[in-house]
Amino acid sequence: MATERESAVGGCTMLRIPEVIQKKRDGGELSQQELEALVLGGLRGEVPDYQVAAWLMAVYFRGMTPRETVTLTTILQHSGEQVHLPPLGKPTLDKHSTGGVGDKTSLVVVPLLAACGVAVPKMSGRGLGFTGGTVDKLESIPGFRTDFSAVEMAHLVQQVGACLVGQSPELVPADKYLYALRDVTATVDCIPLIASSVMSKKLAGGAEHLLLDVKVGSGAFMTHLPDALELARTLVQIGEMAGRRTLALVTDMSQPLGEAVGNALEVAEAIAVLQRRAGAASARFEVLCIELAAHALLLAGLETDLYQARLRVRKRLEEGAAWQTFRQLVQAQGGDVRTVDDPSLLPQARVRLPICIPQTGYIHAVDARGVGLLAVRLGAGRARKEDAIDHAVGIRILRHVGDHVEPDLPVAEVHAQDDTLAAEVAAELQECFLVGEGAPRFQPLVYAVVPESNQFGG
Amino acid sequence: MATERESAVGGCTMLRIPEVIQKKRDGGELSQQELEALVLGGLRGEVPDYQVAAWLMAVYFRGMTPRETVTLTTILQHSGEQVHLPPLGKPTLDKHSTGGVGDKTSLVVVPLLAACGVAVPKMSGRGLGFTGGTVDKLESIPGFRTDFSAVEMAHLVQQVGACLVGQSPELVPADKYLYALRDVTATVDCIPLIASSVMSKKLAGGAEHLLLDVKVGSGAFMTHLPDALELARTLVQIGEMAGRRTLALVTDMSQPLGEAVGNALEVAEAIAVLQRRAGAASARFEVLCIELAAHALLLAGLETDLYQARLRVRKRLEEGAAWQTFRQLVQAQGGDVRTVDDPSLLPQARVRLPICIPQTGYIHAVDARGVGLLAVRLGAGRARKEDAIDHAVGIRILRHVGDHVEPDLPVAEVHAQDDTLAAEVAAELQECFLVGEGAPRFQPLVYAVVPESNQFGG
Numbered sequence: 001m002a003t004e005r006e007s008a009v010g011g012c013t014m015l016r017i018p019e020v021i022q023k024k025r026d027g028g029e030l031s032q033q034e035l036e037a038l039v040l041g042g043l044r045g046e047v048p049d050y051q052v053a054a055w056l057m058a059v060y061f062r063g064m065t066p067r068e069t070v071t072l073t074t075i076l077q078h079s080g081e082q083v084h085l086p087p088l089g090k091p092t093l094d095k096h097s098t099g100g101v102g103d104k105t106s107l108v109v110v111p112l113l114a115a116c117g118v119a120v121p122k123m124s125g126r127g128l129g130f131t132g133g134t135v136d137k138l139e140s141i142p143g144f145r146t147d148f149s150a151v152e153m154a155h156l157v158q159q160v161g162a163c164l165v166g167q168s169p170e171l172v173p174a175d176k177y178l179y180a181l182r183d184v185t186a187t188v189d190c191i192p193l194i195a196s197s198v199m200s201k202k203l204a205g206g207a208e209h210l211l212l213d214v215k216v217g218s219g220a221f222m223t224h225l226p227d228a229l230e231l232a233r234t235l236v237q238i239g240e241m242a243g244r245r246t247l248a249l250v251t252d253m254s255q256p257l258g259e260a261v262g263n264a265l266e267v268a269e270a271i272a273v274l275q276r277r278a279g280a281a282s283a284r285f286e287v288l289c290i291e292l293a294a295h296a297l298l299l300a301g302l303e304t305d306l307y308q309a310r311l312r313v314r315k316r317l318e319e320g321a322a323w324q325t326f327r328q329l330v331q332a333q334g335g336d337v338r339t340v341d342d343p344s345l346l347p348q349a350r351v352r353l354p355i356c357i358p359q360t361g362y363i364h365a366v367d368a369r370g371v372g373l374l375a376v377r378l379g380a381g382r383a384r385k386e387d388a389i390d391h392a393v394g395i396r397i398l399r400h401v402g403d404h405v406e407p408d409l410p411v412a413e414v415h416a417q418d419d420t421l422a423a424e425v426a427a428e429l430q431e432c433f434l435v436g437e438g439a440p441r442f443q444p445l446v447y448a449v450v451p452e453s454n455q456f457g458g
Numbered sequence: 459m460a461t462e463r464e465s466a467v468g469g470c471t472m473l474r475i476p477e478v479i480q481k482k483r484d485g486g487e488l489s490q491q492e493l494e495a496l497v498l499g500g501l502r503g504e505v506p507d508y509q510v511a512a513w514l515m516a517v518y519f520r521g522m523t524p525r526e527t528v529t530l531t532t533i534l535q536h537s538g539e540q541v542h543l544p545p546l547g548k549p550t551l552d553k554h555s556t557g558g559v560g561d562k563t564s565l566v567v568v569p570l571l572a573a574c575g576v577a578v579p580k581m582s583g584r585g586l587g588f589t590g591g592t593v594d595k596l597e598s599i600p601g602f603r604t605d606f607s608a609v610e611m612a613h614l615v616q617q618v619g620a621c622l623v624g625q626s627p628e629l630v631p632a633d634k635y636l637y638a639l640r641d642v643t644a645t646v647d648c649i650p651l652i653a654s655s656v657m658s659k660k661l662a663g664g665a666e667h668l669l670l671d672v673k674v675g676s677g678a679f680m681t682h683l684p685d686a687l688e689l690a691r692t693l694v695q696i697g698e699m700a701g702r703r704t705l706a707l708v709t710d711m712s713q714p715l716g717e718a719v720g721n722a723l724e725v726a727e728a729i730a731v732l733q734r735r736a737g738a739a740s741a742r743f744e745v746l747c748i749e750l751a752a753h754a755l756l757l758a759g760l761e762t763d764l765y766q767a768r769l770r771v772r773k774r775l776e777e778g779a780a781w782q783t784f785r786q787l788v789q790a791q792g793g794d795v796r797t798v799d800d801p802s803l804l805p806q807a808r809v810r811l812p813i814c815i816p817q818t819g820y821i822h823a824v825d826a827r828g829v830g831l832l833a834v835r836l837g838a839g840r841a842r843k844e845d846a847i848d849h850a851v852g853i854r855i856l857r858h859v860g861d862h863v864e865p866d867l868p869v870a871e872v873h874a875q876d877d878t879l880a881a882e883v884a885a886e887l888q889e890c891f892l893v894g895e896g897a898p899r900f901q902p903l904v905y906a907v908v909p910e911s912n913q914f915g916g
Contacts, residue, residue: 022644025518050511054643057515060483185512186480 017041017051025058029065035072043079043177052178056187064192069234070241072192076200077242079174083150083206085121085157091300092119092157094207095292096198098231099131101219101372102256102397106134106164107270108289109296111325114161115316116293118300121157123167123205127381127389130219130372132266135166136381140264140346140391144335160329167201175200191227195234203242210239210246211296216447217254219368225250225447232450247299250448251288255366255401258285262380262394262415268343274323281398284445290314291446347392349415351422355429358407363399365434371395374425374432378416393417395429401443405435475499475509483516487523493530501537501635510636514645522650527692528699530650534658535700537632541608541664543579543615549758550577550615552665553750554656556689557589558711559677559830560719560855564592564622565728566747566780567754569787572619573779574751574770576758579615581625581663585839585847588677588830590721593624594839598722598804598849602793618786625659633658649685653692661700668697668704669754674905675712677826683708683905690908705757708906709746713824713859716743720838720852720873726801732781739856742903748772749904805850807873811880813887816865821857823892829853832883832890836874851875853887859901863893 020034030038038055041047064072085092093113097103110120124134124146135146146166148156156163175197182188202210212235215221216228232248239246259281260269272278273286294309303309316322331337339345375381379390396413405411412429416422478492488496496513499505522530543550551571555561568578582592582604593604604624606614614621633655640646660668670693673679674686690706697704717739718727730736731744752767761767774780789795797803833839837848854871863869870887874880 018642018644025515025644048507048642050507050639051643053508053512054515054645057483057512057519058644061515061519181508184476184506185509186476186483186516187512 017047021051021055021058024055024062027062029068032071032075035068036075039072039075039174039178040079042181043174049181053181053185053187056178056182056185056193059193060187060190066237066241069192069196070238073196073199073203073238074242076172076175076178076196077203080172080204081150081168081170082204083121083153083171085119085154085206088119088158090117090119091209091302092121092207093209093211093296093300094122094202094205095120095211095213095296096202097213098198098215098221100215100217100253100257101130101132101368101375102258102261102266102285103132103215103253104134104137104258104260104266104270105213105285105289105292107137107267107326108273108286108322109292110162110164111274111329112289112293112313112317112322113296114329115321115325116297116312117302118296119157120162121153121205121207122162122164123153123171123201124164125167128385129383130369130376130381131221132261132263132381134164136389136391137263137266138164138335140267141330141335141339144330145333148333156332160332161325162329163333164329165333171204172200189221191231191234194221195231195238199235199238199242202239203244208244209296209299210244211292211299212236212246212248213292214248214250215253216250217252217368218370219256219372220253229448229450232448236450245299247295248450249292249295249446250450251446252443253368254443256368256371256397257288258282259396259398260394261371261375261397262378263389263391264346264348265394265396265415267340268346271326271340271343274317274326276318276320281396281400284400288445290317295449349392349394349417351414351416351419353414353416353422353426354410355412355414355426356408356410357405357430357433357435359435360406361404361435361437362439363401363403363405363411363433364436364440366397366401367432367434370432371397371429374429378414378421378425390417395425402440475505479509479513479516482513482520485520487526490529490533493526494533497530497533497632497636498537500639501632507639511639511643511645514636514640514643514651517651518645518648524692524695524699527650527654528696531654531657531661531696532700534630534633534636534654535661538630538662539608539626539628540662541579541611541629543577543612543664546577546616548575548577549667549760550579550665551667551669551754551758552580552660552663553578553669553671553754554660555671556656556673556679558673558675558715559588559590559826559833560714560716560724560743561590561673561711562592562595562716562718562724562728563671563743563747563750565595565725565784566731566744567750568620568622569732569783570747570751570771570775570780571754572787573774573783574755575760576754577615578620579611579663579665580620580622581611581629581659582622583625586843587841588827588834588839589679590719590724590839592622594847594849595721595724596622596793598725599788599793599797602788603791606791614790618790619783620787621791622787623791629662630658647679649689649692652679653689653696657693657696657700660697661702666702667754667757668702669750669757670694670704670706671750672706672708673711674708675710675826676828677714677830678711687906687908690906694908703757705753706908707750707753707904708908709904710901711826712901714826714829714855715746716740717854717856718852719829719833719855720836721847721849722804722806723852723854723873725798726804729784729798729801732775732784734776734778739854739858742858746903748775753907807850807852807875809872809874809877809880811872811874811884812868813870813872813884814866814868815863815888815891815893817893818864819862819893819895820897821859821861821863821869821891822894822898824855824859825890825892828890829855829887832887836872836879836883848875853883860898
């Protein structure tokens with residue numbers, strides 16, 4: 001605890017931090033100087049964490065104005081290193097998902113866009129809780145490296161047209177500081193704080209265009225559509241105010257996306273889509289990849305019509321161009337190409353246990369969060385940041401909402417290292433499936449595109 | 459910052475502090491175990507300050523239930539030493555004021571009650587901001603000691619029937635911890651937190667009965683009557699739930715109370731009241747002392763009728779019994795009795811500057827906060843905890859709301875050590891007086907007695 005009654009930072013102009021906190025507490029709008037004092041002061045240890053924590057909780061209750069949110073984002077963005085891409089002669093685009101269960105879209109969309117002529121300098125994170133992370137998934141591939149510097153990253157994009165790397169530790173240190181504090185003070189689920197955190201990383205990443213996939217449903221951070229829409233609008237507003245063309249799709253995460261939940265299993269599914277041999281259980285996943293990529297082409301100005309954009313994307317996928325780009329990307333990032341050519345060489349779990357449901361009817365729901373948490377229990381994800389993960393384990397969802405089921409037809413498969421755990425998870429996995437007699441209502445895949453008025457003519 | 463994702467305290471049952479914060483953030487009621495984890499965990503350094511700060515800000519927005527407020531109060535109460543009074547053969551009562559400008563009531567009420575047969579083990583604080591503190595005032599008397607242990611304090615009460623001491627440093631350490639954190643995180647002005655802080659000290663003080671003077675107006679912490687009433691009700695509720703008979707008066711602090719604002723000046727005014735030679739400018743102050751003492755006699759069960767209680771109190775004052783008790787108290791606490799027998803021996807300021815207002819009419823307002831802040835500027839109070847004070851300086855208010863003024867009739871007097879500062883303060887002091895042509899509306903002195911239904915038949 002500070003012994004001084006006031007903490008003063010901000011150069012010549014002395015700010016009284018308690019007064020800054022009080023301003024936000026009482027619903028006021030903080031200036032750039034005040035936000036810098038709190039966030040950079042906190043990062044440097046000049047302002048104690050308890051004052052930053054009090055401000056965060058006040059923001060939770062009072063929100064932030066659009067101007068404050070943009071200001072906070074740019075403060076976070078400029079708090080560390082930034083990626084500067086060399087002139088590439090083609091548009092650059094970054095893609096971000098707010099995270100879901102079985103969300104391996106980046107593994108397909110990034111090489112697919114590169115194959116369509118968009119440079120994609122993509123930085124990803126690790127998984128936490130019931131959602132997975134692209135970096136964890138990629139590390140299923142033996143030798144695959146994700147720790148590249150900003151300069152190496154620019155070089156990879158020049159060479160392959162895309163990269164799939166981890167976030168440089170020098171990027172947005174103020175965001176890391178703030179997130180760690182939010183995590184332990186119950187101030188994570190606050191839309192302006194989420195939006196500024198996401199966008200600070202994307203802005204520091206250096207791409208001209210930003211495509212955002214905001215997930216909604218039990219397997220996402222946002223479980224209600226109005227919240228997801230608000231987040232999407234806030235993200236787009238920040239991007240546009242910061243001078244980047246930004247588009248967000250709000251997409252369904254009420255059931256797991258596609259077949260695989262678990263790291264190597266998800267890589268194998270992405271490869272199956274890229275190699276044009278994916279089964280029916282991957283259909284919804286493949287459609288989402290195409291939708292995201294098509295919107296990205298509009299955003300990047302390579303197409304002006306959504307229908308034409310879909311055709312172009314589908315063609316590049318069917319020709320195998322996306323697959324070839326993925327292969328090059330794996331090779332450029334040190335991965336063993338044999339394991340992607342033949343995914344049976346990826347890590348495999350010892351036990352495979354199929355799950356049936358003793359009912360005849362139609363699947364009405366598959367609880368995405370439930371499936372995600374069971375995958376964590378198998379070892380595919382982390383309950384805590386410091387946990388190790390097992391790349392081989394996970395769950396395959398073979399039947400989705402709307403599919404017919406019969407007592408002897410497996411609806412899922414548990415991949416585990418241990419028979420007892422496999423049996424426990426299998427029993428709980430059955431509970432994630434809701435089966436009814438009639439066919440269920442159609443569940444949309446894309447709920448909304450933000451900005452709503454489709455300026456790209458699609 | 460903690461590197462662990464969760465802080466766990468509370469013995470065998472592990473509490474996740476972020477979940478406890480979230481519960482309050484979402485409007486839930488915390489259990490005793492959860493409140494202990496936060497407050498005692500914070501005090502012991504087992505829970506980091508930033509988590510306690512986030513909880514405090516959540517309490518600011520969500521409030522606390524009566525049960526939570528009482529639970530927090532008893533946790534604070536039991537966090538340190540407690541005063542245990544020996545059997546005295548008479549009721550014991552503690553009195554507390556939420557603080558105001560010129561509020562020297564304890565100096566009169568405490569010896570007055572002792573002279574009426576109520577034992578008063580009174581602990582007081584120091585002043586901060588525009589309000590003064592009883593301990594500072596008493597230290598104007600040469601030799602007067604306020605640093606007594608709990609045992610010595612009980613001995614003083616046996617000997618004199620009352621004491622006027624500072625708060626023992628071993629008392630309510632958790633309240634000191636929490637207050638210091640509230641002070642730097644903009645979470646001071648929150649009724650359940652104020653109430654639990656006040657009541658924890660009073661409960662640890664050991665008296666059976668508690669009389670509270672909740673001030674309202676520009677010179678008080680609460681400037682609006684509904685807030686003051688809510689605080690009064692919360693204080694009484696805590697006292698009653700903790701098994702102490704508790705009564706609160708909500709009293710006016712829109713103008714300075716009585717004549718003197720400043721330490722030795724206030725002691726001199728209190729002595730004038732006790733010696734029955736106070737002037738008209740002290741009338742309202744004297745009436746309040748009698749009202750408080752009369753209600754205290756009802757509360758302590760020594761009278762059943764408010765009218766009779768007032769008569770008894772007035773008689774003890776007029777007989778000089780209260781003055782004799784005050785004299786004994788000063789002697790018992792090491793003070794130089796000659797200086798109270800002859801208050802002209804108390805510290806005197808070098809400069810005395812009378813203030814006139816170039817208008818004829820009636821005083822409609824005297825801004826209590828303005829006067830309090832000017833007294834601080836003269837050196838009578840502290841802008842920061844670590845500031846030193848000058849016991850001699852201050853302001854005398856010679857005319858109050860409703861009094862007639864003429865251009866040559868002084869309305870106030872500045873007591874300063876320095877001519878320049880005296881002139882500056884004098885100019886600003888004029889601005890604190892609002893003069894109109896007609897007589898102003900009557901300003902009540904006591905707005906409310908809580909509990910409202912006067913169970914004492916007064």
